[in-house]
Amino acid sequence: MKNLKIKEKINKKIPDHIAIIMDGNGRWAEKQGKIRAFGHKAGFEKVKEIIKFSVHNNIKVLTLYTFSSENWKRPKSEVLSLLELFSFALKNEIKNLNKYNICLxxxxxxxxxxxxxxxxxxxxxxxxxxxxGLILNIAANYGxxxxxxxxxxxxxxxxxxxYLNIHQIEEKIFSQYLCTNSLLPVDLVIRTGGEKRISNFLLWQIAYSELYFTDVLWPDFDQFILQDAINDFSIRKRRFGGIIKD
Known part of the structure; x- marks a missing residue:
């Protein structure tokens, strides 16, 4: 019943490409008196839920910020747990990726x-x-x-x-030399955890993306909050620097 309710509520105008800064795993664990690695494991389970939602609701591209180039500054034990979890996910989720026709x-x-x-x-x-089907981008050691x-x-x-003449270089050409060269533009950026900054995420690609911030820590994020973000996106007027006439 929950899935049916979600599909009824989502506006027809949905983003093709959603990018998520999944913040708050460590704080979520600490609030429960657990080590930060416990929060990252809970966050991984949430990732699987959001991927399934994206598949079922025809999102074309989902980009998840899992490990930034700045995250190496964290305690060595936490970094190791993150990398082990990443390796575990790659080894154990391939069947599901193929089951849902996901390109990683x-x-x-x-x-x-x-x-x-x-x-x-x-x-x-x-x-x-x-x-x-869904193109799933995992941003790992990314900045x-x-x-x-x-x-x-x-x-x-x-x-x-x-191979290239300097006079040919323009925004479209430059975009082809970035990690996201073959992908649709980012329509919606979501950040969980209460912080309201981009944190070195897709700086070029999100110049005209819509931003959505929530105080919810990532392990508590769910398909209903994602639905709210999409519904909020659907009523925004995207001008891209121009003027929209009513």
């Missing part, structure tokens, strides 16, 4: 990860490459500034090698 993409600098985790990433991407700098390096190299 990992965006970020994966060269920082150990060889085993890199193999898991490559295998998961390869085995889901031809799936034609918006890093993405832009890497894009600049690629463009400079293309110009030096004669």
């Amino acid at each position: 993409k990992i965006i970020g600098d994966v060269t920082y990860f150990n060889s085993e985790l890199q193999r898991c990433i490559n295998y998961a991407e390869k085995i889901t490459l031809n799936n034609s 918006g500034k890093w993405d832009i700098v890497e894009g600049v390096k690629k463009i400079v190299s293309a110009v030096q090698d004669g």
Whole structure:
């Protein structure tokens, strides 16, 4: 019954691409007297719920900020638990990804990860490459500034090698050198956990995205709150710098 209720409430105008900053796992665990790793595990279960919701409601692209390039500054034990959880998810969720026709993409600098985790990433991407349903982007060791700098390096190299003329460089061309080069623009960015900042997430890609902030900590986030965010998005007027005439 819950799923039916959700589908009835969602406005026809839904975002094609939703990006979520999943904040609050550690604080959620600490409030319960648990270690922060407990919160990350609870957050992983919530990820699975939100992915299923996205599939059932025809969201085309879902991008999840799971591990930022700044997260290495956290305690070593927490970083290790996050990476172990990431590896576990890659190994154990491939069947479900294929079951729901999901194409998995990992965006970020994966060269920082150990060889085993890199193999898991490559295998998961390869085995889901031809799936034609939801595109699921997992931002791991990702930073918006890093993405832009890497894009600049690629463009400079293309110009030096004669593949690109400097006068051809414009926004559309530059976008093709970023991690999200083949994806639809980000329509809606959601951040949980009460903070109201972007935290180096998709800086180029969300220039005209709609933003939605909630105080709910990520492990408590659910499909009903996501529904509220989508409904809120559906009534906004997106001008993209122009004027909309009524």
